[in-house]
Amino acid sequence: MINKIKDPGVGNASAQYAKRMLKPDGSFNLKYQNKPRKFTEAYHFLVNISWFYFFGLSFLVGFIINAVFALIYLLIGIEEITALSGSVVQDFFNAFFFSTQTFTTVGYGALAPQGWLSGMVASIESFLGLMLFAFVTGLIYGRFSKPRSAVRFSEHLILRDFKEHRAVMFRLVNDRKSVMIQPKISVTLMLSQPNDSGEYQNNFYLLNLERDAIDYLPTTWTVVHELDEESPLSGYSNEAIKKLHGELIIMMSYYDESFNQEVHKIHSYVLKEAQVDFKFVKAQNFNPEGTLILDYDLFDAIEPHKS
Template sequence: MVRKTKDPGFGYKSIHDAKDIINDDGSSNVIHINRKKSINDLYTYFVDISWWHFFLLIIISYTVINIIFGLVYVTIGIEQITKPKGTFLQDFLNGFFFSAQTLTTVGYGGIAPKGITANFVAAFEAMIGLLSFSFITGLLYGRFSKPKAKIKFSDNLILRKFKKERALMFRLMNMRKTVMIEPEIKVTLSISEKNKKGAYVRNFFNLQLERDKIMYLPTVWTVVHVIDEKSPLYNYSDDEIEKLDAFLYILINYHEESFAQKVYQIYSYDFDKLETNVKYVSAASFDKEGYTVLDHDHLSEVEKIT
């Protein structure tokens, strides 16, 4: 008998063609409004953003701070750090580069504060520089030390005949050269359909898998859900399954040797990615010396079943 599961936190309400709640990279696709923010959120934000975004913010912040202090030095009198050049741009550039030297505590010696006001400003800027670079160093450590799974999922789902039944399948592999130890996977199916009142509602099902846990994974794991009498997809034809407004939500965890601890990764599939009457092409082969060769480009490759 097919059993529905309780709402895992997505909500039962739905609409036609509702967007996926989880992005392909495992991040949330939920739009938050009226969310209260605090200073404590900054660390999480800087640790989770992409590397290019992280360094772009650092460069922009560094430039803006130097522009502000460059203008301050021009305002209090550029003669307090060096001889005036006669034009605002040249004086500003001298103030900008002196600010950069002070902020980074480099201090080439070519320009130095002479007046009491300039010394106070430079001392305050040096303190900001020390605090800023300490903050950036902590963020860099947090980004590098944060345990992260590195699993690549196939771009597609497939629906094919399997052991006198049908089966829903997808594949995954480790993007690192380490071996995934005791990987365990859980898959939740979400189907949006109209109820008797004509409103769209979500129904959730925990899918039974052929294997939901293995000892270790050095190559590729094909995750299989057999569509038998216990499957929520049993009463649907292949064409009906293709047209379902449905998602698979996947949670996998394993022991990662690089971090010496258990790591987790979330992924989701839209049934728009479903392919029927095909099978996956082997992603592993052997070279002339007998070593196993794993081709990452073949993870999603399929061929027609004849």
């Protein structure tokens, strides 16, 4: 019996020109409009952006803060820190260097505040620097300690003959050397189809899998959905399946010994990208010493399948 289910959370609304629901990286293909910005979301933003943007943003904020304080020192009078150079640009750089030394609490001693006003500003800046460094340190720890899945999904979705029927299949692998404990997976087929009114809507089907859970995963796992009489795709030809406005939404979870907790990973494939009559190249074999070898260069490799 075909297992049609209710909306799992992505919504029933669709359109003839609707794009895939999930991006290849597992994030939802969603744009927010008129969404109010909240300062409380800053932590979530800073923890989830890439390391490149995180450090780039950190250096930019640090530069702007020091530049602002350098201008303040110029307004107070650079002579309260060091002698006038006769050049505004050179005075600004002297103020900027002093600001950097104060902000980082390095204090080389070559430049020092000599008036009460510059000393007060320097005190405020050094306190601000300590606060921001503590904040950035907490963010770095949060980024390192945040549980992240090590699951890598195959680049290709395959559609080929399998046993007495056909099957769609993909495979996954652990990108770390740790072992995934009790991984389990569910695959939902989302089909965007017109209803009786001619409007497109999403229909959802929970697919039966050859295996939806294993005890541990040290190597690769090929996930197979057979197109038998209980499959919502059984009545379609290979060409018709590729023309369907359909997407496989995959949810995987497992216990990660590195983070000592359960970790989740979402991924998706669109049916139109399925490779017909191909199979995965074997990515593991034994060397002459009898040790099992997993070749990651072959993980995404496919070859023609001969019936």
